[in-house]
Amino acid sequence: MNKNIQPSAFYTFDPTKLDIETVIKPIEMSFKGEHEELIALVSNIKSFPKLQKSKAPKMDKATILFISVMDWQPDGGAPIPLDKNNIKERIGRFPTPDGNAIKYLLTYTSQEDHESRLHELLYKLMNGLSEEDFGLKGYDKGIAGLEMMGWLNYAEVGELKIIIQKGKWIVSADEPYDGGIQEIFKNLVKLLKSAERRECGILMRKHS
Numbered sequence: 001m002n003k004n005i006q007p008s009a010f011y012t013f014d015p016t017k018l019d020i021e022t023v024i025k026p027i028e029m030s031f032k033g034e035h036e037e038l039i040a041l042v043s044n045i046k047s048f049p050k051l052q053k054s055k056a057p058k059m060d061k062a063t064i065l066f067i068s069v070m071d072w073q074p075d076g077g078a079p080i081p082l083d084k085n086n087i088k089e090r091i092g093r094f095p096t097p098d099g100n101a102i103k104y105l106l107t108y109t110s111q112e113d114h115e116s117r118l119h120e121l122l123y124k125l126m127n128g129l130s131e132e133d134f135g136l137k138g139y140d141k142g143i144a145g146l147e148m149m150g151w152l153n154y155a156e157v158g159e160l161k162i163i164i165q166k167g168k169w170i171v172s173a174d175e176p177y178d179g180g181i182q183e184i185f186k187n188l189v190k191l192l193k194s195a196e197r198r199e200c201g202i203l204m205r206k207h208s
Contacts (some may be wrong), residue, residue: 008099015071015200019153046076062142
């Protein structure tokens with residue numbers, strides 16, 4: 001075995017309190033030196049950087065977005081993870097070259113119900129913040145290796161959970177890992193239920 005082979009990326013699914021779409025306009029205004037709308041949304045976040053009147057923030061847009069939406073603890077501590085009982089390990093690095101379990105679902109499932117939003121929601125979770133999909137540059141990658149992929153808001157968390165549980169999807173005959181789709185869906189539903197209980201959305205991040 002080649003000892004120089006690098007492990008695949010690891011993915012996390014973080015709890016968010018604000019829907020990303022609600023903070024984009026305030027962030028854009030903040031970069032024009034107009035901070036009022038953004039401050040109104042993030043006034044209770046202790047780690048939020050200081051903003052100077054009529055000046056753009058010193059941090060990049062992706063980092064400000066991340067700080068703005070996360071479900072921080074009341075004392076400012078890191079968000080309590082959604083996953084328990086090693087779900088992170090089971091869904092965070094799937095045994096494919098890129099480790100991406102959500103991409104695996106999109107590749108090896110088809111939808112029985114053509115009105116289902118299964119693939120639409122999975123794609124948003126995996127790629128919703130890319131410049132190509134989001135339509136704005138600079139919201140997916142920030143300082144210190146921050147790489148955000150996509151998200152679901154609280155309503156979409158519940159919607160995706162129900163869609164998965166209905167089971168109106170078909171596993172491709174080409175699936176390389178027997179039972180892989182079912183295993184990913186099982187653990188994803190656990191994450192979605194956890195987010196639903198906490199009235200949170202989910203943010204997917206990549207850790208290279």
